[in-house]
Amino acid sequence: MTRSEDEIMKAIDEATRDIAVPEALRPQAIEELLEAAQAEERVQVHERVQAQEHSPSAAARRASSGWRRRALPWGIAACFVLLAGAGLVAGRALPPSNGAGENAASAGLGAADDDSEAPTADPDTPIDSRITAAESYDQVRHCFETYAAEQERLSASNGGAIVFDEAPAAKDMAVPESADAAGSSAQSARSGSTASAVPTADHSDTNVRTEGVDEADIVKTDGEHLFILQDSATEIAVVDATDDAMRKVGSIVASDQGQIAEFYVRDGKAFVLANVSLVRTDEDGTEVYGGSEMRLETFDVTDARNPKSLGLVSQSGWYQSSRLVDGxxxxxxxxxxxxxxxxxxxxxxxxxxAGQAVACQDIYLPPLASANQYLVIASINVDDPTQTVDQKAVLSDSNSQYVSAGNIYVYENARSFMPLARSGEADDQGRITVRKIAYHDGKLEGVAQAKVSGTLNDSFSIDEHEGMLRLVTTLSSWDAEGAQTTSTNEVHVLDENLEEVGSITGLAEDERVYSARFFGDTAYFVTFRETDPLYTVDLSDPANPQIIGSLKIPGFSEYLHPYGEGRLLGIGMDVDEESGVTNGMKVTMFDVSDPADVQEADTFVIEGAYGSDVFSDYRAALVSVERNIIGFSGYADRETYYVFDYDDGEGLDQIMAEEVNGGTWVGTRGVFIDDTFYVVKGNAVESYRIGTYEKVDDVLL
Structure with a gap:
């Protein structure tokens, strides 16, 4: 710091020494504000549905999961500006509280001069079908500089106003793609690439997106213990569940104050995934936030009372997701x-x-000219979890991923608002870029890339089967104010090289996809405006996909899940056809034994409930056909855990509705071991007897 800068800082310090920070701007108050905003968001779920007027241009219509322009609310923006200023005066930059904050920092890269001619990043530009690896780090840097130049021009076109890109919907975030939990063996065989982890005879497992591809979660069980992420995010509590009297017997604690995101428990080991903020010290002794890294720390939990760390491995960035396949x-x-x-x-x-810079040849350049972040992918052999096997870094503007049994598909929903910024008009229907990276025994290899019109709702709208990639997309147009004017939907089929071989266009005008599910050669997807059309698509001839049926009922299904042979479960919202008012959550069982003639077998409406974590995180659902259990939590006056069963003759039956305890941000999970059902939320665990669902025990951790 120069002398003049030092004098300025001292003057600021003197001038502000006696100014009290308003209580409303203290960190705890800001945290409470954000928590209240999250609660408000839940309450507004049904209001957003009610606001969907008969006109397709209704601005309140739920945006598709791509990127949209959005102004930051001035009150919250002011809070963050003041807090950031406080951090800078203190000489320490404030680390972001989540991945989104880190992504925003990338705009700090130096932009080209005003008169420079940086290559355009227009998403309408055709792309090469080959994934290109960098030949030098200069190529990599150019992508960041191009992004910064585009952002500068966009800002200038809007009169210098700051333009924020709206992040993808929660479904598209690290969050994880949605699930099939336990299906019958016949259904699993028919489902092909989509199925969920089938529970063993004695305990459940995490709901997963792809059969045989395990996923981390915030609660796990080995059949004898419950492993539960605590609210502090620094500890995983170990609870003995071998009898009716539950008790905490141990803890797994991340090293170096790592913030645990989620974890696996497998074969006597716990694989713990955590984020660590990096702080460096400048020459003048000032501590400066230097980004973050995610760490995989492995613990020996064969003695669950005394977990022992076996070591760790790290990689740059904020943890997004993970998969465990074939060791x-x-x-x-x-x-x-x-x-x-x-x-x-x-x-x-x-x-x-693992402490080493990713080689330039392991960095995949973006299909377009610009990028503002990486998706870093590393593989680890679980038998030697402190060493990496392979790594790639995928340059992108945003990213989500769908992982099949043999390929990783990195996809980006993209919209260009340059026409809007320059002319005040926009007719941008979006496009998806998809990059295919093959994986096997830890080895990673880029295969192909493509661009498809529209945007994806979530990872259930993209699926691989027998080498073919199928996508259900929504195309939306927007006016100069950012309000949606029209929408339509499409189905695309791509071959192993991501060349399009078949498509259906012009589906469900003025509606958008809310949920989708692929089962082998058949796909189902739900769109919504005033009723819930469930479409059936025959994909047996990839070059000629066909809509073979549709069923319209009030409301919409946010989540679809197979439930044995010829049955499809839907969880969503019930909506009055005339008023558009939501009546509550609904659970629907569809009879899909004849895909061309889908029928509503039964529907149960949970009156007063306005949302569920299942809508944004499929792992929050517990569905077991073997045990005839459908479990999830929903929000009404209080968060409540619901359990249903289903009988072809009797239909759906709500057999449990218990308030969820545990004041924590950690999500709620249902788990069963033998004949006991557990509802777990952070520091609170409650157990019930399967069958009667009478309370057995509870414990606060």
Missing amino acids: YLYLFSTYAVPYALEEDDIEPFIPRV
């Missing part, structure tokens, strides 16, 4: 360059895996 862990993190670059400063904008 190999595949880790995904989002890395954004944390601060502006000096002219010849290369190190900060190259991610690291």
Whole structure:
């Protein structure tokens, strides 16, 4: 710091020394504000549905999961500006509270001069079908500089106003794609690439997106213990569940104050995935936030009372997701360059895996000219979990992923608002870029890339089967104010090289996809405006996909799940056809034994409930056909855990509705071991006897 800068800082300090920070701007108050906003969001779920007027241009219509322009509410923006200013005066930058904050930092890269001609990043530009690896770090840096130049031009076109991109819907975030839980063996065989983890005879497992591809979660069981992420995010509590009297017997604690995101428990080991903020000290002794890294720390839990760390491995960025397949862990993190670059400063904008910079030939360039972040992918053999097997870094503007049994599909929903910024008009229907990366025994290899019109609702709208990639997309147009004017939907079929071989266009005008599910050669997807059309698509001839049926009922299904042979479960919202008012959540069982003639077998409406975590995180559902259990939590006056069963003759029956305890941000999970059902939320565990669902025990951790 120069002398003049030091004098300025002292003057600011003197001038503000006696100014009290308003209580409303203290960290605890801001945290409470954000928590209240989250609660408000839940309450507004049904209001957003009610606001969907008969006109397709209703601005309140739920936006599709791609990127949209959105102004930051001035009150919250002011709070963050003041807090950021406080952090800077203190000489320490404030780390982001989540991955989104880190992504925003990437705009700090130096932009080209105003008169420079940086290559355009227009999403309408055709792309090469081959994935291109970088030949030098200069190519990589150019992508960041192009992004910064585009953002600068966009800002200038809007009169200097800051334009925020709206992040993808929760379904598209690290969050994880949705699930099939336990289906019959016949259904699993018919489902092909989509199925969920079938529970063993004595305990349930995490609901997963793809059969045989395990996923991490916030609650796990080995059949004898419950492993539960605590509200502090620094501890996983171990609860003995071998008898009716539950008791905490141990803890797994992350090293270096790591913030645990989720974990696996497998074969006497716990694989713990955590984020760690990196802080460096400047020459003048000032501590500066230097980004984050995610760490995989492995623990021996053969003695659950005394877990022992076996070591860790790290990679740059914020943890996004992971998969465990055939003894190999595949880790995904989002890395954004944390601060502006000096002219010849290369190190900060190259991610690291296991302490080593990713080689330029392992960095995949984006299909278009610009990028503002990486998706870092690393693989680890679970038998040697402190060493990496392979790694790739995928340059992108945003990213989500769908993982099939043999390929990772990195997809981006993209919209260009340059026409809007320049002319005040926009007719941008979006496009998806998809990159295919093959994986096997820990080895990763880029295969192909493609661009498809529209945007994806979530990972259930993209599916691989017998080498073919199928997508259900929504195309939306927007006016100059950012309100949706029209929408339509499409089905696309791509071959192994991501070349399109078949499509259906012009589906369900003025509606958009709310949920989708693929089962082998058949796909089902739900759109919504005033009623819930469930469409059936025959994909047996990839070159000629056909809509073979549709069923319209009030409301919409946010989540679809197979329930044995010829049955499809839907969880969503019930909506009055005339008034558009939501009546509550609904659970529907569809008879899909004849895909061309789908019938509503039964529907149960949970009156007063206005939403569920299942809508944004499929792992929150517990569905077991073997045990005839459908479990999930919903929000009414209080969060409540519901359990249903289903009989072809009697229909759906609500057999449990118990308030969820545990004041925590950690999500709610249902787990069963033998004849006991557990409702788990952070520091509270409650157990019930399967069959009667009478309370057995509870414990506060």
